Amino acid sequence: MQTEDVPEEAPREAAISVRDVTKKFRLHNDRKTNVKEMFSSRERRNRSEDFWALKGVTLDIPRGRTFGLIGHNGSGKSTLLKLVAGIHRPSSGSITAHGRVSAMLELGAGFHPEMSGRDNIYLNGSILGMTRKQIDAAMDEIIAFSGLEEFIDTPVKVYSSGMYVRLGFAIAVNLEPEILIIDEVIAVGDEAFQRRCFDHLYELRRKGVTIVLVTHSLALVADLCDEAAWLDGGTLKRVGPAREVVDDYLSAVNEREAAADDAEAAATGQTDVVVTDDDEFEGRTPRRGSGEIRVTGIQFLDQDGVERKFLSTGRPCTVRISYQATEDLPDVTFGLAFVHESGVQAAGPNSGYGPDTFVVPAGTGAVDYTVDSLPLQPGEFLLSVAAVDKGHMYDYIDRAFVLKVRAEDVVTEPGLVRMPGRWRQHTAAAPAIEQ
Structure with missing residues (x-):
């Protein structure tokens, strides 16, 4: 330097x-x-x-x-x-x-493998310009912070990667950086x-x-x-x-990923995911239902109605379900299941029953599921799709489609979904001052 x-x-x-x-x-x-x-x-x-x-x-x-x-x-x-x-x-x-610069970089950086953990503390401290008296004063705190009391006098060449990190970080932060x-x-x-x-x-x-x-x-x-x-x-x-x-x-990053997906789609000529009556999905539940209506594909649309390869957390979006019906159907409910890549189902919205069902004429069509602010956190989700009439299953495809969710701003909330809400502070009223 x-x-x-x-x-x-x-x-x-x-x-x-x-x-x-x-x-x-x-x-x-x-x-x-x-x-x-x-x-x-x-x-x-x-x-x-x-x-x-x-x-x-x-x-x-x-x-x-x-x-x-x-x-x-x-x-x-x-x-x-x-x-x-x-x-x-x-x-x-x-x-x-x-x-004075104290650095915690690569695993094992600054360590001599044949020396003990204690001797490496002295070695690193001297490199940082510390006197032996200063290192002695910090020794007990470094060892306690690392949690390596049992191994501190053992050569570091037998340490695991986690032990290296614990000792290196303990040295870096406790020698008055x-x-x-x-x-x-x-x-x-x-x-x-x-x-x-x-x-x-x-x-x-x-x-x-x-x-x-x-x-x-x-x-x-x-x-x-x-x-x-x-x-x-x-x-x-x-x-x-x-x-x-x-x-x-x-x-x-999102722009690059979208451009790469568009280029891949243009190269392969594939613009949408389409399934057929005979499709079964390896390792998943096969397609079920009587077949009067069949889901033929899914599209993900942004707030402007433009098809996207991924959707963004917190932004308006639409999931469009395309279908083909072989006859007129008076009461159809469409449903979605969003299953996180970890296997946890994050949500399962449906279009409703009773007066909220759709009348589906024979032929092709589509239904839209639109949200004003996508609550799903960044990650990959498998989508299951169903078309039912109360207890009767017309079509069901289990985890057949992949939805990628990305963030357009930083995500600091853990979990699979964002929970919209308002925060408000209540403080005790200041005591009145006697006159």
């Missing part, structure tokens, strides 16, 4: 200043598969190409804030963290950190340890520690981070308030 003076345009309150940083890696493609290739003059020629992991990135990470880095795999997030931590040097540009850098590895820990981690991060935030983290959990970024940066193919796309950056990133 370079330590030259901060450029004038960098604000003095910045904990980390990144200026026009590029990082180039050379990819070698000359892997040998046999001894003959190793000694062949033709095969010995070096085949390599340059890969630019970062391309002119400039940003400032404010002191005392929690800052998230988001983007797809290979976008340059982890590379930028390693540059800030001093593991790599930029190919050009400068990175300046104002404060001024700037804490965390990669996705925290997700390896168990549920109880993750809770301890987030509780400790909360305390560090209150103490004014600058925290920079990379994670694929957009809800975590929106909930924990003050600001965020979005990297795409090594290029900085946006920096700003965390929720706004996450929303922009989600919109871009």
